[in-house]
Amino acid sequence: xxxxxxxxxxxxxxxxxxxxxxxxxxxxxxxxxxxxxxxxxxxxxxxxxxxxxxxxxxxxxxxxxxxxxxxxxxxxxxxxxxxxxxxxxxxxxxxxxxxxxxxxxxxxxxxxxxxxxxxxxxxxxxxxxxxxxxxxxxxxxxxxxxxxxxxxxxxxxxxxxxxxxxxxxxxxxxxxxxxxxxxxxxxxxxxxxxxxxxxxxxxxxxxxxxxxxxxxxxxxxxxxxxxxxxxxxxxxxxxxxxxxxxxx
Numbered sequence: 001x002x003x004x005x006x007x008x009x010x011x012x013x014x015x016x017x018x019x020x021x022x023x024x025x026x027x028x029x030x031x032x033x034x035x036x037x038x039x040x041x042x043x044x045x046x047x048x049x050x051x052x053x054x055x056x057x058x059x060x061x062x063x064x065x066x067x068x069x070x071x072x073x074x075x076x077x078x079x080x081x082x083x084x085x086x087x088x089x090x091x092x093x094x095x096x097x098x099x100x101x102x103x104x105x106x107x108x109x110x111x112x113x114x115x116x117x118x119x120x121x122x123x124x125x126x127x128x129x130x131x132x133x134x135x136x137x138x139x140x141x142x143x144x145x146x147x148x149x150x151x152x153x154x155x156x157x158x159x160x161x162x163x164x165x166x167x168x169x170x171x172x173x174x175x176x177x178x179x180x181x182x183x184x185x186x187x188x189x190x191x192x193x194x195x196x197x198x199x200x201x202x203x204x205x206x207x208x209x210x211x212x213x214x215x216x217x218x219x220x221x222x223x224x225x226x227x228x229x230x231x232x233x234x235x236x237x238x239x240x241x242x243x244x245x246x247x248x
Contacts, residue, residue: 023058023061026202027063028062030225035066035067047142048071048112048113049113050108050116050140051072052116052119053119054074054080056086057086059119060083061083061086061096065090067095068115074100104125111142112140114141114142115148116141117149118133118148118150121151123180127180130180137149138198144228145227146227148226150224153183154181154183156178156181157171157217158181172219173213173215173217182222191224191226197228197229199226202225203223203225207221225238
């Protein structure tokens with residue numbers, strides 16, 4: 001079955017759902033080290049998270065398991081249906097809500113969220129819209145907030161720019177959805193702009209092979225994990241470089 005109104009219906013309708021169920025490694029490390037199972041603010045209110053471009057929910061479920069109240073946003077209703085299915089199976093469906101929406105239209109009030117995730121979102125919208133959404137996300141963090149962003153770069157074989165456009169490596173089945181490939185260091189420059197008010201915990205540009213959907217293919221990615229400037233959580237790296245030894 002194919003739903004023309006939902007271009008990602010088929011990948012998310014598969015028995016083995018596209019993009020898998022393993023959360024993004026930097027998010028998993030941050031949740032394990034910093035959050036644990038306590039996400040209460042000083043007023044003892046549950047912390048809110050938003051997962052933009054949530055897909056089928058690999059990061060949504062991880063956030064919910066950590067105790068966040070999570071809103072998952074995506075254009076694909078089928079993906080969001082699978083998120084709720086996964087949330088029920090994991091026993092966290094009471095902490096997950098979903099919204100079918102264009103990410104540019106989603107309300108993210110200033111200082112409202114303890115965790116904001118935008119995985120391959122800023123590269124799926126025009127450049128001008130991406131910069132405006134970026135600032136809204138940065139502004140949306142609480143003083144103890146965490147931001148995770150992942151974008152495709154011009155190294156991706158699907159890119160129309162060098163070096164990706166010169167690559168003979170296989171291209172993703174969903175490459176047509178990417179319209180705004182990020183140039184080297186572009187995301188890092190956005191994150192270090194004083195207006196963003198962020199402190200970078202991890203930034204990386206890399207090539208990665210993807211076996212989670214369709215035929216194997218290569219990606220060029222930029223990955224950012226950041227917190228609000230002035231926030232210094234007990235983060236030891238991903239993977240943890242020199243963690244404290246636990247008592248026996």
